[in-house]
Amino acid sequence: MGKPKVIILGAGYGGMIVSRELEKTLMKGEADVTLINKHDYHYISTQLHKIGAGTVSDDHVALHIPDLLKTNHVKFMKATVKNTDFTEKKIILESGEIVEYDYLLIALGFDVDTFGIPGVEEFAFKIRSFRSSKAIHYHIRKEFAAYKEDLDSSHLTFVVAGAGFTGIEMVGELVDQLPKLCKEYAIPYKKIRIINVESSDSILPFFDRKAIDFTSAYLQKNSVELMTSTKIIQCKKDAIILDNGFQISARTLIWSGGVRANRLLEQWDLQLINGRIPVDKYLRVNGLDGVFCVGDAAYFLNEDEKALPATAQVAIQQAQVCGPNIAAAIRGQGLKPFTYHHKGTVASIGSKVAVGNVFGLKMTGFFAALMKQVVEARYLFVLGGPVFMAKVMLAKS
Ligand code: FAD
Ligand code: NAD
Incomplete structure (x- = not known):
């Protein structure tokens, strides 16, 4: 019998940390491990809003994957995953190539949820990947340049949808960055509008009153217009339509209205809960031999019977248990249950x-x-x- 084949799908927080754990745990020649990812860089998703605003350099956020793999225990393959055959234990890549596995980790992360709101997919910008975030930065600069041409104020109106974590973090970066761009393009800062639209009645709903008030005061001091209890119902190329009958003339909507698991999972032969893959306490996918899942793609019920949130903190902790569990499964040893520590x-x-x-x-x-x-x-x-x-x-x- 040949060496067991381990395939890791996705080099986000979950996939990278499982790779590092397997490098540490496996002996030389114990298994063939391959990490497959769309790009040859690992982007730190928690910094993507900074890439969107242009407040951080690319090398701070996009890290070359082969440089991160310390030993030759884990090989890297740059490829886009398309499909799976769990019966035959095969992965089908977009190139048509087929990769076989004995053990599989699914760590394909999140997608942005746009809830089918008209125009959002076509015209809004998403904080989804390094590339999609970089596109926001280029667009903002393009709008500054366009304003110099025609003095149309809609070029300088920047709308952020959602005042959850991502929305507020994005607005915060705009507050830091737009004054610098105003200087660069010789445009008075008073011409800028930053508008944050949130459908619920509060920004940062998971925080306490003091944190919410602090955030609101800081943003308002920096001229951010906070529109709570207001829902975006349509996005056009040059306008954002609200549910209160008003519309905002703007050419930039940064969508941070929520996330869901990678849509690709819906095309596979899997039973999903809220778009995520249910896993047992050892992070194994229910009913599939040798398949594990961590991070935003995984549906893990915590002790309080609530699904763990889609956060890097969860993905990292799960990966730190899942890596050794995959090694233990290869060796026929007992697996360790995962417990989340917030x-x-x-x-x-x-x-x-x-x-x-x-x-x-x-x-x-x-x-x-x-x-x-x-x-x-x-x-x-x-x-x-x-x-x-x-x-x-x-x-x-
Ligand atoms: P991801 O990080 O999404 O990684 C998935 C990987 O799979 C990516 O490399 C992707 O390129 C790859 N991939 C996807 N599809 C394919 C395919 N078909 N083929 C090949 N490769 C593919 N959480 C926190 O705990 N703290 C924070 O401060 C925080 N800040 C955040 C800030 C922002 C702006 C955002 C958007 C999220 C933030 N989060 C934060 C949430 C956190 O980023 C996610 O929970 C985390 O990235 C999930 O990790 P993951 O490994 O499951 O997936
Ligand atoms: P979220 O679901 O937490 O927030 C989205 C917000 O958008 C909600 O408040 C919602 O009411 C609002 N919204 C939705 N549709 C709208 C519409 N049509 N018009 C106006 N508002 C609308 O999503 P998120 O902020 O992207 O966070 C996603 C995940 O990433 C969460 O698990 C979060 O904890 C995590 N995250 C964590 C951090 C951090 O810890 N610093 C930072 C970013 C993200």
Whole structure:
């Protein structure tokens, strides 16, 4: 019998950390492990809003995958996954190539949910991937240049849909970046409108009153127009239609209205719950031999019978258990159940300010922003060690 074949689909938080765990756990020659990802870089999804605004350099967020794989235990294959045959244990790639597996990890992450709102797919910008976020940055610059040509104020009106974590973090970056672009293009800042539209009656609904009030005050001080209890019902090329009968003349809608699991999963022979793949306590896909799933693609019921949220924190913790579990499965050993430990949450509002609750300690302002950097640094440390962490953190902004 040949060496067992392990295939990892997706090099986001889940896929990268499982790869690193297998590099550490497996002995040389114990298994053939291949990590398959669309691009040859791993993008740090939690930083994508900064790429969208242009407040961080690309090398801070997009990391070359072969450089991250420390040993030759894990091979990398740049390819787009199209389909699966779980009976024959095969993966079908977009190129038509077929890859066989004995053990499979599905870590294909999230897609943006647009809820079928007319025009959003066509005209709005999404914070989904490195490329889609980079497109936001190029578009913003294009709009600044267009304003210089025709002085149409709709070029300088930037609308962000949703005031959940992603929406508020995006607005915070715009507050940091747009004054700089105004200087560069010699446009008075008073010409800029940043509008955040949220359908529920509060921004950051998962935070307490103090954090919400702090965030609202900071954004309003920086001229952001917060429209709560207002729903976007249509997006056109040059206008955003609201459910209160008004419309905003704008050519930029950044959609942060919510996420769902990767849509590709719906095309596979899988039983899904809310678009996600149900997994057992060992992170194995129910009913499929040798198949594991982590991160935003996985539906994991916590002890309180609630599904774990789609966060990097969950994906990383699951991957740290799933990697050793795949190694144990190869060796015929017992698997370890996954238990989630919530360490806290921090939402950045630009680079200098944040709100958070970490290990029960509530924080607002600069200290919270520092904490956010500690969280980011910790991930880089886990991924590549101290030197790698320092190199990425010090990459030019
Ligand atoms: P992803 O990170 O989505 O990775 C999936 C990978 O699969 C990607 O590399 C993708 O290219 C690849 N892929 C997809 N389809 C294919 C295919 N067909 N073929 C090959 N490869 C494919 N969470 C937190 O806990 N804290 C935060 O501060 C935080 N901030 C966030 C900020 C923003 C702007 C966003 C958008 C999300 C944030 N999140 C945060 C959520 C977090 O980013 C996700 O929960 C996390 O990325 C999920 O990790 P994952 O490995 O499951 O998937
Ligand atoms: P979300 O679902 O948390 O927030 C989306 C917001 O958009 C909601 O408040 C919703 O009411 C609003 N909305 C939806 N449709 C709308 C419409 N038509 N008009 C106006 N508003 C509309 O989604 P998210 O903020 O993208 O977060 C996704 C996941 O990523 C979550 O699990 C979150 O915890 C995680 N995340 C975490 C962080 C962090 O920890 N700092 C940052 C970003 C994302």
